[in-house]
Each structure stands twice: as structure tokens, then as C-alpha cells.
């Protein structure tokens with residue numbers, strides 16, 4: 001079996017409960033993967049489990065629409081600031097793919113602006129990444145997979161993250177640029193000072209008649225109930241969502257301004273933007289999503305609590321590393337966090353270079369695993385509402401013990 005994430009030791013999960021996972025050998029770990037950010041309420045939340053059981057009593061896949069879609073659509077429309085209209089699909093990658101197609105149709109332009117450090121999914125238009133090999137100010141695009149047609153490179157405008165020179169690149173390409181897409185907080189590099197940059201970026205996009213899209217796949221229902229839009233007070237032309245919206249089942253969502261979303265709803269005789277797939281809007285995802293989003297709406301206090309625990313975990317980690325002069329740091333925005341085995345400020349992905357400390361990083365993951373915290377090596381970590389103060393206290397202890405063991409290994 002090919003794994004698409006690094007684990008310090010091969011592990012196969014048997015079950016999940018709250019903040020923990022249990023593997024097939026019976027070991028229980030505090031989880032930091034949380035289904036790649038999906039499980040904001042922890043594993044096997046009782047209200048989501050009840051919704052899934054209810055659907056299992058009436059059939060879970062029809063293809064034809066069911067009434068399960070409506071309550072989720074209404075909840076999402078109320079929660080997401082830019083959601084004048086919305087569309088369901090099955091994954092985040094589908095959502096960004098459809099959004100790019102619709103942006104081309106809406107603007108009549110073909111290029112898409114993408115920042116370094118991004119992740120917007122697995123389709124071809126997301127497989128050309130900005131690289132600083134030639135210049136940090138004017139990155140070039142490089143394929144991150146084999147099998148990507150050369151023509152894709154010409155359709156991507158690589159942009160440097162949190163760097164004002166991105167604004168000049170957008171201005172220079174405005175006649176060909178359909179949209180710019182950005183995560184409100186990059187899950188590969190969570191930095192809190194992103195707000196002012198996002199606002200300037202939105203203004204430049206407006207000035208250049210380029211659609212501004214927020215990819216809220218991770219930040220939606222995680223940073224705040226209204227996602228990064230609420231957190232930073234910024235409303236994009238449209239947003240792509242998924243993950244937490246589906247309560248743990250596959251889902252993708254595009255939510256946006258009425259005139260843009262009309263592209264998906266052609267008038268009779270118009271061709272329109274095609275979307276659709278076998279599992280779109282399936283009752284299981286809709287019911288699990290409704291239960292989850294309803295819970296978020298009824299318990300907005302989870303966001304302040306998750307953020308406080310994320311801040312506490314990060315502060316204690318960084319304090320310990322500084323006191324012991326270790327070249328490692330943690331960065332978080334709310335419940336999203338990342339551990340970098342390097343010192344010095346990390347502004348964008350171009351500053352991340354963990355190769356020199358790779359052995360230390362792997363040893364840290366292994367020690368933490370032995371001490372009962374599963375860190376996936378995917379460099380994207382999450383707390384959930386089920387990570388209580390006691391659980392985070394244990395994580396703090398395990399991280400400190402693990403760092404001390406890395407020092408004993410002679411790897412710092």
C-alpha cells in the first residue's frame with residue numbers, strides 16, 4: 001500500500017474516539033491529524049454518529065436529490081459571509097476545480113494565480129507550484145507531479161506569499177488572470193499576521209478585475225464559525241470549502257456572490273459551467289454535515305477554547321525550545337499548528353528548509369509516538385474541540401520529553 005503521508009512507524013487505525021486514535025495493535029494515541037483537519041469536534045461525535053445511523057435506516061445513495069441537502073445548504077448560507085449562493089460537490093479538489101472553470105467562464109480569462117506554500121487539491125491546475133529557484137520576488141512554476149501536461153504551466157501565475165511583489169505580478173497579468181486563490185491561513189505555514197496582506201490582495205484583485213477566492217477548506221468552521229472570512233473580516237468573491245462541513249464524510253462546497261454562482265445555473269439555451277458527479281449531495285455527507293454544522297452554530301464557544309489551547313500549546317513549546325536552545329519552533333493560528341525544525345522567522349514557504357534537521361524531526365515524531373502522541377509528519381496539525389485542557393497538558397509534556405530525547409540522541 002502506498003502511503004501519501006510520512007509516519008515514523010507504520011500504523012493502521014482501528015478506531016477513533018474524541019481526541020484519540022487506537023491502532024490495530026491496541027495502542028491509543030492523542031491524534032494531531034484529525035482526519036487532515038476534518039474532525040473539528042473530535043472522532044465519533046455522538047450527534048454526527050446519530051445522523052449517520054439515521055441515514056443508514058433509509059438508504060444512503062440515490063443519485064437523485066434528497067431532502068437532506070436543504071438543511072445543510074441553509075446552515076452554510078447563514079454561516080459563510082460570502083455565500084449568497086452555494087453548490088455541493090464531493091471533495092475539496094472538485095470544489096477548487098469547478099471554481100477555476102467557473103472563474104474562466106465568468107471573466108473570459110484563462111490564468112489562475114496561486115501562492116507558494118498553497119494546497120488547493122490534486123487536479124492538474126494545482127500541480128504547478130511556485131518555486132523560488134530563480135527569484136523569491138518573481139517565482140516560477142514547477143510541476144509537483146509527473147503526468148502534468150506542459151500546457152498547464154502557461155495557465156498558472158505563480159505568486160510569492162506575503163510578499164507585495166505579488167501585487168505587481170497580478171497587475172502585470174490582469175488581462176489574462178481570471179482569479180487569484182489563497183488560503184486565509186496556509187495550513188502548511190500558519191501565520192497570524194496574514195490579515196493585512198489578504199485585505200491588500202483583495203483590493204488589488206478588485207482594481208484589476210480579477211476574482212478573489214478564499215480556499216477555506218481547512219479554515220472553514222475551524223478558525224471561527226464563519227471561517228477565515230469572519231476571523232479576518234474579509235469577504236471574497238467566492239470561497240471553496242469542504243472538510244469540517246461534512247462532519248467527517250466527503251464533501252466540497254463552493255459559496256459565492258450571486259452573479260458568479262449563476263455560472264453554474266445556466267438559463268435555458270445557455271451552455272453554463274458543468275458540475276456534477278455520482279455522489280454529489282449524497283444523503284450521508286449531507287446528514288453528517290448538517291449535524292456537525294448545527295453543532296458548531298449552537299456551540300460557538302468551541303472556537304475560543306480551541307484557539308486558547310492552540311496558543312497555550314505553542315507558547316509552552318516555543319518557551320521550552322528557547323530555554324534549551326533548540327533549533328525548533330511551533331507556529332499556530334487557533335487550532336491549526338505546525339512544527340518547524342529550524343530557527344529564525346518563517347515568512348513564507350520559501351523560508352522553510354528542514355532538510356538539515358530532518359533526522360531530528362523524524363526522531364521527534366518517533367519519540368512522541370512512543371509517548372502516546374501521533375504526529376503524522378504531514379506537517380499540518382490540528383486540535384479539536386475534544387482536545388481538553390488535560391489532553392493538551394499531556395501533549396505539552398510529551399512534546400517537551402520528546403525534544404529532550406532528541407537532544408539526548410545528539411540530533412540538536
Ligand SMILES: Cc1ncc(COP(=O)(O)O)c(C=O)c1O
Pocket residue numbers: 036091092093094096119120121122183187215216217218242243
Ligand atoms: C486548502 C485546501 N484546499 C483544497 C484541498 C483539497 O481537498 P480534498 O483533499 O478534499 O480534495 C485541501 C486538502 O487538504 C486543502 O487543505
